[in-house]
Amino acid sequence: MRAAVGLPTGTRVVAAMSGGVDSTVTAALLAKAGYDVVGVTLQLYDHGAAIQKKGACCAGQDILDARQAAEAIGIPHYVLDYESRFKQQVIEDFADAYLRGETPIPCVRCNQTVKFRDLLDVARDLGAEAMATGHYVRREDGPNGPQLHRAADANRDQSYFLFATTREQLDFLRFPLGSLPKPAVRGMAAELDLSVADKPDSQDICFVPEGKYHTIIDRLRPQGAEAGDIVHMDGRTLGRHEGVTRYTIGQRRGLKVGGGTGEPLFVTKIDADRRQVIVGPREALLTRALTLKEDNWLGEEAAIAEAADAGRAVLARVRSTREPVPGRLTLIDGQIAVALDTPEESVAPGQACVLYAPEDPTRVLGGGFIETAVRAA
Known part of the structure; x- marks a missing residue:
């Protein structure tokens, strides 16, 4: 663990704790290795509505799990209310992107803003020399400074979601789990007698109830549900839709239109300004x-x-x-x-x-x- 963090024993390290098994094991291993660990958990969205949602993070039961884990590990723990920041920087951005006809990745935006920008500032204010997370990526020293690498476990690699990490942030960040397979991490959690050892992994988008993203968008940007035309690439109008925010590039299901040739049609473009969903053959994708x-x-x-x-x-x-x-x-x-x-x-x-x-x-x-x-x- 010392080699993975690359700092002297006793150094203060902030552990970002979401309440899941990965971040909990990260904090526990750092503490066991002799670092001065401070656990920090972010409340990112309405905890009352999220308590019963399985596979979420950063709300409700997950905050309680993080607090209990920190107590069991024997480290101080803080919960920061970032709900307004998260709404503005991630949820609002998510809705606006769909309104523009895009297919956003809120996990990237969350890492880019709330977690790796705002939380890093908190870690520095707490006197930490580094912040550790449970992400499955590797940070390696290169000839010109630290480099970001894919995780050793290809099935768990999260490098795609961390591309926006800056050089300055990477210099401060540590990813102790990047060289480990997921089963080994769960084994460590069990060995350390952590209550989250068998907790399911986070799934889908944390703030989207039951995976129905348009529920969030319709509430925040109701104009996205305005009807419009489904148009073939050749200019023919084939039908109507109930809002551009309900479609993504490559979508086939739910179009309920035919091009007259018997070939399947796919969404090839979304013209949000004209409220048009453009469709065409697969090769057009x-x-x-x-x-x-x-x-x-x-x-x-x-x-x-x-x-x-x-x-x-x-x-x-x-x-x-x-x-x-x-x-x-x-x-x-x-x-x-x-x-x-x-x-x-x-x-x-x-x-x-x-x-x-x-x-x-x-x-x-x-x-x-x-x-x-x-x-x-």
């Missing part, structure tokens, strides 16, 4: 290039210059459930972009494109949110 916004770079600065010149070879990951594919970091009209060697399907604006190094496929070079997708045909 293939993307050969994409542009990025809010990009974050953790690799060598020279690579950006290479991108402006001949391009820099990268491995691009456009969905958390997909493996990275070869491509080139380049510029399109002065904007950071990625050209894919082989077209990818169902690339959606609002999702992330995370870039890895071909010479070291576990290393995260950076990434950004997808702004536009250039279709292959």
